[in-house]
Amino acid sequence: MSFDLVGLPALSRFTIDRSEPLRGDSERIAALWPKARMIVVDTRGRTLVAEHGTRVVDRPAVEFGEQPPLGSVLLGEQDGVAYFAVLMPAEEGEQVPVGRSWVLPELTEEPQWLDLRQAGATLDDMSAGLFTTAAALFQWHRLGKFCARCGSPTGLEKSGWVSVCSGCGREEYPRTDAAVICLVHDGADQVLLARGPEWPEGRFSVLAGFVEAGESLEACVAREVLEEVGVTVRDVRYLGSQPWPFPRSLMIGFEAVADPAEPLVPADGEIAEAMWVSRDDVRKAIEVPGSVPGLGLAGGASIAFRMLQSWSGAAHSG
Known part of the structure; x- marks a missing residue:
């Protein structure tokens, strides 16, 4: 669905x-x-x-x-x-130029x-x-303080939107790193969530990863999910996108379907744990944070939150 x-x-x-x-x-x-x-x-x-x-x-x-x-x-x-x-x-102690x-x-x-x-x-x-x-x-x-071609210092022009090399004159524009983020579900009432090793216990989100050179977005979705949790996905479909300047990503959101009977194999060093979660539990965790023990979800500023909210039918918040 x-x-x-x-x-x-x-x-x-x-x-x-x-x-x-x-x-x-x-x-x-x-x-x-x-x-x-x-x-x-x-x-x-x-x-x-x-x-x-x-x-x-x-x-x-x-x-x-x-x-x-x-x-x-x-x-x-x-x-x-x-x-x-x-x-x-x-x-x-540093000077703060904030006027009045x-x-x-x-x-x-x-x-x-x-x-x-x-x-x-x-x-x-x-x-x-x-x-x-x-x-x-x-x-x-x-x-981006130095030129990627010759290594010389760069200066900013056009109101901070263009970087110009002081050595070779090369122009560069704001860099954006493409990353996919995918809500994997079973086509019914379960969603696949995972926790990174640096995240606190009990905090989960959907799967994400950076697009590699020469790779399509859809291929990246399939590769990242397989690499991170050992699951094969199908019916990959675009949902929306969001800038995520931490430091310079564009998160491109997808949904995909997988079989919950496939064994989950979290990637060592990348995924601390992964699990299938019911729609009802996701809805409750969004509407009343802390109401589902061991299930904390992505914050409201993230596209992951909007994806989970939309899939679960949780009441609007954030």
Whole structure:
């Protein structure tokens, strides 16, 4: 029995115009700067979140200077307002370029520093898209400081969206690593879940893995499931996708069918344990976390959560 996602995965939401032509248009950026807004992401991948976790805190961009600060990125534009992000240090004692007090008069509560895993499921659509894009770009900046061709240092252009080599002039754009994530079920009321060795006892999710060179997505699904738990799948079908900037993945979601009579053989060093779980137990574990002993599931910011929620018919949450 196939199913569809009940909604977009939490980090797939993006409502404003990404405005690719604007990134290299210095005159237009200068014209938009007086009304632009800025969000700050720290080096731990956190931003300030307010309004009961529903929106990121943005500030007037002019508080950060007369023009976009070095290393800032343009996230997009909406209704004549450009949105930027800037990276700040997170360690105690480092200078924090945050302008005035972060407790703004229009906020009903003091904001908290939260990362995407903590806040992704509760943020509104616009905030989720802005924060996810900012996090992805800053991760790319961190990992791409040198040219892959000649090894020379690189510099950023076009509002942080292009890396240019100082030696050979090679241009590079934000890197994305393709990974599949698959909800394997028996075609009826059981789903195959697994736990990685680094995960806490009792926490389970669906299976996932990176796409190899020269490999199709469907072939990757079949290979990863077979390698990780020793099960052969069929009827592989696409469900949806979600950016996962930890550090730079795109999770491409599928469902597939397998025979629960096949013995499970967890891959040594990759899978600590795997098991078939009933639809009722998954539904209960989503709707009331902790209600099914030994069954904790993926957080609401992940596409795995949306896949399990959709398959089980659990009430909407996150």
